[in-house]
Amino acid sequence: MKHRLLLKNFALCMTFTLISIVFTGQSAPAQVNIVTSVPDYAAIAKEIGGDRVEVTSLAKGYQDPHFVDAKPIFITRLNRADMLIYNGLSLEIGWLPILITGARNSEISSPSAIGHYNASVSVKNVLDVPTAPIDRSMGDIHPGGNPHFMLDPRNGIAVARSIAARLIRIDPENAAFYEENFKSFVSALKLKINTWETELAPFKGTEVVTYHMLWTYFLDWAGLKNAGTIEPKPGIPPSPSHTAELIRAMKRDNVRLIIAANYYPRKTASIIARKTGAEFLSLPAMVGGRDGIDTYIELFDAIVGEITSTLNNTYNGVN
Amino acid sequence: MRCRRIFFTLIITLFISPAITQQAFGDEYNDVKQELKELRKMMETMQKKIDELEEKNRNLEMQAKEKDETILDGEETDLTVIETPATERQGFLQKALNTFNPEISVIGIFAAAWYSQDNPIVFAEVDPENTGVNLQELEIGFQGVIDPYFRLDTFLSFGVRGAELEEAYGTTLFSLPLNSQIRAGRMRAKFGRINQIHTHAQNFVTLPLPAAQFLGEHLNPTSIEANFLVPVPWYLELSALGGSPDVATPTFDRSENANNLGRLLYVFHLANFFEVSEALGVSLGGSFATGVNGTGPDERSNLYGIDLFAKYRPLENKPYQEVMLQSEFMYLDADTPEGNLENWGWYAQLVYRFAKRWNTGFRYGIIDTNTPVRKEDGLNVEPSGLFTLIRNGDGKEEEILGLFGRTYRISPMLTFNPSEFSRLRIEYDYLNQDFAQNQHAIFLQFQYSLGAHGAHPY
Numbered sequence: 001m002k003h004r005l006l007l008k009n010f011a012l013c014m015t016f017t018l019i020s021i022v023f024t025g026q027s028a029p030a031q032v033n034i035v036t037s038v039p040d041y042a043a044i045a046k047e048i049g050g051d052r053v054e055v056t057s058l059a060k061g062y063q064d065p066h067f068v069d070a071k072p073i074f075i076t077r078l079n080r081a082d083m084l085i086y087n088g089l090s091l092e093i094g095w096l097p098i099l100i101t102g103a104r105n106s107e108i109s110s111p112s113a114i115g116h117y118n119a120s121v122s123v124k125n126v127l128d129v130p131t132a133p134i135d136r137s138m139g140d141i142h143p144g145g146n147p148h149f150m151l152d153p154r155n156g157i158a159v160a161r162s163i164a165a166r167l168i169r170i171d172p173e174n175a176a177f178y179e180e181n182f183k184s185f186v187s188a189l190k191l192k193i194n195t196w197e198t199e200l201a202p203f204k205g206t207e208v209v210t211y212h213m214l215w216t217y218f219l220d221w222a223g224l225k226n227a228g229t230i231e232p233k234p235g236i237p238p239s240p241s242h243t244a245e246l247i248r249a250m251k252r253d254n255v256r257l258i259i260a261a262n263y264y265p266r267k268t269a270s271i272i273a274r275k276t277g278a279e280f281l282s283l284p285a286m287v288g289g290r291d292g293i294d295t296y297i298e299l300f301d302a303i304v305g306e307i308t309s310t311l312n313n314t315y316n317g318v319n
Numbered sequence: 320m321r322c323r324r325i326f327f328t329l330i331i332t333l334f335i336s337p338a339i340t341q342q343a344f345g346d347e348y349n350d351v352k353q354e355l356k357e358l359r360k361m362m363e364t365m366q367k368k369i370d371e372l373e374e375k376n377r378n379l380e381m382q383a384k385e386k387d388e389t390i391l392d393g394e395e396t397d398l399t400v401i402e403t404p405a406t407e408r409q410g411f412l413q414k415a416l417n418t419f420n421p422e423i424s425v426i427g428i429f430a431a432a433w434y435s436q437d438n439p440i441v442f443a444e445v446d447p448e449n450t451g452v453n454l455q456e457l458e459i460g461f462q463g464v465i466d467p468y469f470r471l472d473t474f475l476s477f478g479v480r481g482a483e484l485e486e487a488y489g490t491t492l493f494s495l496p497l498n499s500q501i502r503a504g505r506m507r508a509k510f511g512r513i514n515q516i517h518t519h520a521q522n523f524v525t526l527p528l529p530a531a532q533f534l535g536e537h538l539n540p541t542s543i544e545a546n547f548l549v550p551v552p553w554y555l556e557l558s559a560l561g562g563s564p565d566v567a568t569p570t571f572d573r574s575e576n577a578n579n580l581g582r583l584l585y586v587f588h589l590a591n592f593f594e595v596s597e598a599l600g601v602s603l604g605g606s607f608a609t610g611v612n613g614t615g616p617d618e619r620s621n622l623y624g625i626d627l628f629a630k631y632r633p634l635e636n637k638p639y640q641e642v643m644l645q646s647e648f649m650y651l652d653a654d655t656p657e658g659n660l661e662n663w664g665w666y667a668q669l670v671y672r673f674a675k676r677w678n679t680g681f682r683y684g685i686i687d688t689n690t691p692v693r694k695e696d697g698l699n700v701e702p703s704g705l706f707t708l709i710r711n712g713d714g715k716e717e718e719i720l721g722l723f724g725r726t727y728r729i730s731p732m733l734t735f736n737p738s739e740f741s742r743l744r745i746e747y748d749y750l751n752q753d754f755a756q757n758q759h760a761i762f763l764q765f766q767y768s769l770g771a772h773g774a775h776p777y
Contacts, residue, residue: 060597060634060635062634062635062638063634063638064638064639067639069600069630069632069775069777070774070775070776070777071592071594071600071777072554072556072590072592072602072777073553073554073592073594073600075548075554076548076553076554079498079548090772093772094739094772094773094774094775095774095775097774098774098776101470101490101492102500104491104492104493104494104495104498104499104500104548105494106467106492106493106494107494109492110467110492136738136740139738140738140739161396161397161398164398165398165399168398178398179398182396182398183396186396235738235739236738237675237676263638265639265675
């Protein structure tokens with residue numbers, strides 16, 4: 001009886017092995033299969049790759065990218081990927097590494113592989129890099145620096161370049177196609193950056209309160225100043241004493257705008273807004289963060305548009 | 320441009336030549352001449368206009384090109400370089416991060432406990448041992464990539480009964496045929512779900528009854544395991560493990576007696592994951608483990624398991640809320656010289672995370688037997704894990720083979736995670752055994768994690 005059971009299980013094992021062989025025997029599609037951790041990279045890869053690539057983002061645009069469930073189906077997706085694009089700087093540390101290990105795909109697993117693209121490598125100016133020893137009493141500090149660099153559209157250019165360069169290596173047959181798409185994307189983005197900068201110019205130096213240290217790059221580019229965060233420390237939810245202190249400071253310095261990514265809780269921010277008379281904007285922070293935002297340019301159209309129109313109203317109202 | 324000039328000359332000639340012939344015959348020579356003059360003049364102005372337009376067009380083109388070139392400067396659009404390494408931003412921390420040290424983590428789990436009886440009935444070694452403050456486990460982890468081919472994950476566990484090498488296994492990182500991945504070393508076997516989850520990642524203070532009863536604290540043989548990712552549209556992984564059962568478990572014997580291939584431990588697992596919707600994920604698995612149980616030279620234990628896990632997390636509306644249902648059923652069929660033992664058990668737990676840092680849950684666990692066997696004098700059975708120490712109604716302890724009767728436990732809990740790296744949990748356990756006194760217990764568990772940021776398996 002025991003032997004029969006062993007045999008049975010062996011037979012089961014073999015059946016699945018055979019199924020595997022049959023399925024692996026299928027010819028792979030001609031498209032380059034790109035999997036990205038967050039949708040910003042998927043949007044840019046789609047601009048460059050067009051119909052020659054198939055792009056999937058693991059996280060959704062309306063989701064906190066720090067806390068994504070490592071669903072086993074993601075392993076299946078990474079297993080079939082030709083290229084992985086992720087943010088880096090520990091943004092995905094809680095969920096991506098185990099998926100990469102489980103993917104058993106050497107095209108994407110080693111950091112030196114052409115199909116393994118850590119986007120933070122392309123960013124020249126990483127902000128909030130700790131210059132003194134850190135520990136976790138300071139909250140969830142990212143030792144490599146602030147990971148939210150895609151909220152500076154200029155970084156989108158460098159990232160697009162790396163994606164294009166890698167795509168050309170992976171799929172040299174379509175090199176000209178990728179290069180052309182890349183150039184038209186960057187031209188469009190650059191023209192847009194000029195427009196956004198003009199729109200933001202009148203508000204240079206305006207103080208803004210944010211929820212998390214998510215907007216550091218955005219504020220740096222937009223010429224706005226961070227007047228404080230609702231989180232007392234990165235990743236630590238608001239506390240009553242910190243909130244009270246923030247309200248005092250906002251009243252003293254006449255801070256009129258609070259911004260937060262729309263996946264963060266809105267309660268505290270709304271209370272602070274009510275008590276200080278400031279406006280609170282719950283903004284999309286990634287492509288797909290709201291219906292209708294499907295490209296990297298649309299993301300900044302929304303963010304810059306909402307901020308400038310709110311600031312216009314606020315300051316015209318005052319004067 | 321030259322072409323156009325030729326073209327116009329041609330037209331002019333065509334127009335002019337009939338005019339000249341006419342001149343010979345008509346008297347309107349002067350009129351024609353006049354007309355011709357006018358025509359030529361018109362042509363000239365037209366030509367001029369065309370030239371002007373062409374020039375304008377060229378200028379526009381040039382301008383556009385110049386603009387394009389200022390938009391796309393050389394370095395930015397040079398697609399031959401993949402990326403320029405950003406050396407200037409490497410602070411001292413960056414350098415420290417880039418060294419080859421493994422990721423080190425230390426996790427301490429302690430529990431203040433109160434039991435309603437002085438000699439409490441405890442099922443797993445990691446459960447709080449007694450009324451008082453207990454060390455449940457101190458886990459030290461070293462993890463890292465060895466070379467392009469392997470990574471190593473090592474976990475040492477220190478508890479009240481000494482140290483144990485909980486896990487130390489290498490995992491292949493390279494692509495193998497059939498989408499397979501090999502793990503080799505000592506590891507928590509893929510039997511069901513709870514057996515793969517480290518103590519610090521579990522949702523309750525105590526281990527579920529069937530896991531404690533059938534797997535011991537955990538089933539972690541030194542072994543070789545092959546995992547196949549079957550290429551179907553959902554996630555389907557098939558695992559097969561063979562190894563020495565060199566750790567004490569209630570179901571399988573230690574390796575001293577397992578000295579040939581037939582006496583080794585084999586574990587098979589089939590894991591499925593279905594993404595029912597974006598918010599709802601369901602995993603469903605089946606397990607089978609077989610090995611000798613030590614009650615006699617060739618007596619075997621066969622352990623069957625079914626595991627279910629469902630997680631509902633409505634990302635779009637309430638991103639930090641989730642509901643998790645986890646349930647496992649285990650069935651043990653063990654041969655002994657005194658006859659066949661058939662024991663079974665299951666547990667189900669529901670955990671509701673109602674805020675980013677808070678969750679609460681409820682668990683029901685039961686173990687029972689179809690073959691209650693009491694130990695009698697002269698029992699011809701070698702001592703093995705299948706014996707259970709029980710205390711009967713009079714408070715007298717005795718060892719029995721298999722299970723004595725039905726045991727169930729109800730455990731509600733509340734957890735607060737101040738951050739991702741610390742945890743406070745209170746839990747109440749009500750234990751009911753149909754052959755002994757009921758037992759109540761209250762726990763306050765505190766847990767700290769130091770070092771590398773751990774991964775969160777689904």
